[in-house]
Amino acid sequence: LVALTEGIHHWKIAAPRQSLATEEVIAESVPDKAESAAIIVQALDDMRTLNIIPQQAEWDVTFFEEYQVPIFYDEATAEELAPEVRPILEDLLP
Structure with missing residues (x-):
């Protein structure tokens, strides 16, 4: 596990560890950069850091099914759907 983590930290540009987020390590790990x-x-x-949303999957499904799909199929406009869908999506946020 340690070797895997080390490999990932040297593969990522820039590494999540501050000690590896240097010009030298980036140039050594990824010469093209x-x-x-x-x-x-x-x-x-x-x-x-990335925002962690515990109910991310539910948020994604709701956004897609309740907002994007009706727009894609010209069943409603963004302006019509937003007041209805926004509170539902906001309730799913932390």
Whole structure:
């Protein structure tokens, strides 16, 4: 498991570990990114973690079935659906 984690941390651009999120490690791990390594490291200040939504699957299904499908099939417009669907989706958020 440790070897797998190490491999992933050296494969990701940039690694989730701060000690590996350096120009040198990026250039060594992914030589094609050597020229971009400085800009990648500079951009790390603006990066953030993914928002965890415990009910993500239910949110996705609701958004697709209740909002996107009716729009795709011209059964309703976004403006018509939004007031009805938005509260349902908001209830699924943490």
